[in-house]
């Protein structure tokens with residue numbers, strides 16, 4: 001289970017061909033029982049690998065050429081069905097590639113297939129997928145986190161060295177944390193949403209998941225080109241996200257928000273986070289107390305705004321324009337009703353109902369507008385905090401991965417577990433998760449803990465170095481689950 005950086009060296013020195021590399025991952029995918037992949041197309045993968053080998057033979061310098069990647073099934077792809085983890089889109093074949101998919105193809109990466117996820121990216125445990133739950137490679141009785149649970153499990157389980165994810169309220173950071181890998185959600189607008197099946201458009205943001213911060217920087221280099229097809233994509237000059245890797249952390253001020261260390265934080269997670277913060281002090285950083293007073297409001301605000309946007313975005317799945325169509329119906333309304341009732345799962349229906357309710361006449365001011373005001377206050381909290389620190393750190397999730405099934409019928413328990421990731425999304429800030437230890441006790445000792453790093457807008461390159469320096473000094477990112 002090597003990093004992209006290591007695999008790239010093997011490809012460049014001709015110790016390995018892109019075809020051999022792709023084949024070895026395809027073999028592992030076939031024999032895996034994690035349910036991380038929901039669609040593979042070996043023929044297509046090997047054709048891409050062949051093209052990459054030709055580029056490598058020509059001495060093409062691109063750093064990512066021939067390296068495998070797998071995509072969360074929220075990105076549409078030609079050659080693999082695109083389902084968003086839903087029966088609604090089961091078997092749907094997109095006539096085009098999402099911008100992110102296209103960008104990685106241009107960079108020469110080889111697509112291994114499509115990764116399981118919560119239906120339309122709604123969830124925190126990957127148990128809301130029409131294609132069944134994903135297992136956490138560290139402990140198959142545990143959830144991998146969500147909604148990019150397939151991405152987290154596939155990287156941690158050695159089925160791909162890199163994956164894409166999307167983060168609307170934590171879905172890159174939380175599965176990265178629960179699966180013991182590295183993931184970054186960039187500033188909102190950095191990564192094109194074109195071809196990324198929409199959940200909540202003002203929050204959705206794609207990003208990379210891999211073993212190391214260094215790998216994530218390489219992947220971000222390839223996936224952040226300006227895209228005029230996404231109106232919220234930021235028009236800025238191309239950036240090299242590796243440019244700060246190597247900077248010293250001496251004098252770095254790390255803000256510790258007291259609201260992230262309250263009663264809800266499990267003792268074993270707290271212990272791992274505090275140990276990591278001590279390591280940062282050894283690297284020359286100082287810890288400063290900061291406050292993000294509206295943290296607890298992030299849950300009600302997010303669970304109004306995200307469902308509101310989802311109810312609007314998902315109206316396109318009506319059995320006519322897109323999606324599953326019921327077989328028996330009496331008239332047009334009946335067809336819509338039955339198609340949507342059959343095509344969507346419970347959590348998606350719940351959110352559509354909540355969203356339609358909070359947007360309806362009479363409730364809009366009371367819920368949706370209030371939530372938007374809170375969103376602004378949450379963003380302001382961060383700007384106040386950044387006056388006294390360069391980066392904010394805390395846990396990604398209040399606990400390590402929980403048992404599969406244990407919260408599956410309790411949506412509110414799932415929502416509460418998002419407490420440390422939602423604010424960053426509402427504010428549109430970049431956030432990342434890096435492995436920093438494991439839980440405690442017989443059950444949790446092999447379940448990873450993620451440290452969250454939050455930066456100010458457009459500070460990804462610095463954030464990646466703050467993570468990289470930790471990874472140079474510690475070996476949590478090099479731990480691998482025991483493979484059977």
Ligand code: GLN
Pocket residue numbers: 121122123124146147166167168169170171172199306418
């Ligand atoms: N867990 C959150 C939700 O269920 C976040 C999901 C996400 O970031 N896509 O909405």
